[in-house]
Amino acid sequence: MKYLFFLLLTLSFTTFFAQNNINTYIEEGIAYHDKGEYDKALATYEKALILDPQSTVVNYEMALSYFKKNDYKNTIARADMVLKKNEDNLVNAYLIKGSALDMMGEVKQSIKLFEKAMRKFPDDYLLPYNLALNHYKLNQMEEAKENVIKALENNPSHGSSHWMLANIESEQGNTVQSLLANYYFLFLEPNSSRSLDAYTMLQLNFSGNVTKGKDEAITINISMSDGDDPFSAAALMLGLMGASNMLPENADKTSEELFVENTNSFFQVLGELKKEKEKGLYWNFYVPFFYDLAKSNHLEAYCMYISQSGNENAEAWLNENSEKLKAFAAWLKM
Numbered sequence: 001m002k003y004l005f006f007l008l009l010t011l012s013f014t015t016f017f018a019q020n021n022i023n024t025y026i027e028e029g030i031a032y033h034d035k036g037e038y039d040k041a042l043a044t045y046e047k048a049l050i051l052d053p054q055s056t057v058v059n060y061e062m063a064l065s066y067f068k069k070n071d072y073k074n075t076i077a078r079a080d081m082v083l084k085k086n087e088d089n090l091v092n093a094y095l096i097k098g099s100a101l102d103m104m105g106e107v108k109q110s111i112k113l114f115e116k117a118m119r120k121f122p123d124d125y126l127l128p129y130n131l132a133l134n135h136y137k138l139n140q141m142e143e144a145k146e147n148v149i150k151a152l153e154n155n156p157s158h159g160s161s162h163w164m165l166a167n168i169e170s171e172q173g174n175t176v177q178s179l180l181a182n183y184y185f186l187f188l189e190p191n192s193s194r195s196l197d198a199y200t201m202l203q204l205n206f207s208g209n210v211t212k213g214k215d216e217a218i219t220i221n222i223s224m225s226d227g228d229d230p231f232s233a234a235a236l237m238l239g240l241m242g243a244s245n246m247l248p249e250n251a252d253k254t255s256e257e258l259f260v261e262n263t264n265s266f267f268q269v270l271g272e273l274k275k276e277k278e279k280g281l282y283w284n285f286y287v288p289f290f291y292d293l294a295k296s297n298h299l300e301a302y303c304m305y306i307s308q309s310g311n312e313n314a315e316a317w318l319n320e321n322s323e324k325l326k327a328f329a330a331w332l333k334m
Helices: 002-034 038-051 056-068 072-085 090-103 107-120 126-137 141-154 159-171 175-188 195-207 232-245 255-273 281-295 299-306 312-320 322-333
Strands: 210-212 218-220
Touching: 002 038, 002 056, 038 056, 056 072, 056 090, 072 090, 090 107, 090 126, 107 126, 126 141, 126 159, 141 159, 141 281, 159 175, 159 195, 175 195, 175 232, 175 255, 175 281, 175 299, 195 232, 232 255, 255 281, 255 299, 255 312, 281 299, 299 312, 299 322, 312 322
Parallel strands: none
Antiparallel strands: 210 218
């Protein structure tokens, strides 16, 4: 009995030290990876594999480093080892394998893989987001839109999904929907690398259908949509609002003042247009949030906050109105 106890104790300590060494190698490998030293990272992960060749963590980290080296075949091979074991890191393995297939030009295979993964993990948001990206690349806009909306339903705080949706709707000529997605993206990412593009698109969507001729005549270009389109009234209002900005009585207003006024009118109209029968992301997520914001005392703070990447005056306003920003943040937590 003593020998059996000693053997079990020895095995326990051996397992403990082996796992401890694996974790050390993994941490060391991740540090190399983060510094862009992918070969050193892979060499370190190989040491960990000697201790546990089936480790899903090690194989996934190796897949990441191979991906960064543009070695997509080895990326897929390591991801497949994770998927074959069918324990943990499965979503991550599907994502990296799907991305590798995409980079190899196998977009349709990538789509099939993501669809399979989504059946297993219906609540994940990165799977439908990456699937939407693939459809977007193939110019399959409706499929892209369907899946990016699914990603947002699973995670409304995913900025990249809002940005993709804004671009899809803009390309399809759906100005109101594009504005809503863009407004929320800028709320999440007011000062990221993509924010200036988003801010520019926002401004263009507000004024792009209004022109002023040499004779000072203002023309509103409205495309006639289906009469059942619940956004048609808001689209017409955008045109009228753009025309109003060019009237003499608004000549003395700053661009910031007009932006706040236009945003308030846009949100108010959409809130008032919402009916019980209206469903989906736009009417159940975007519109209620922005309508509540328009009825609050924080719309100016919001407008300045989302304008900081493309407007120096907005940035100055933020620096001078920290208390209003704190009040806005407190309102958001309510």
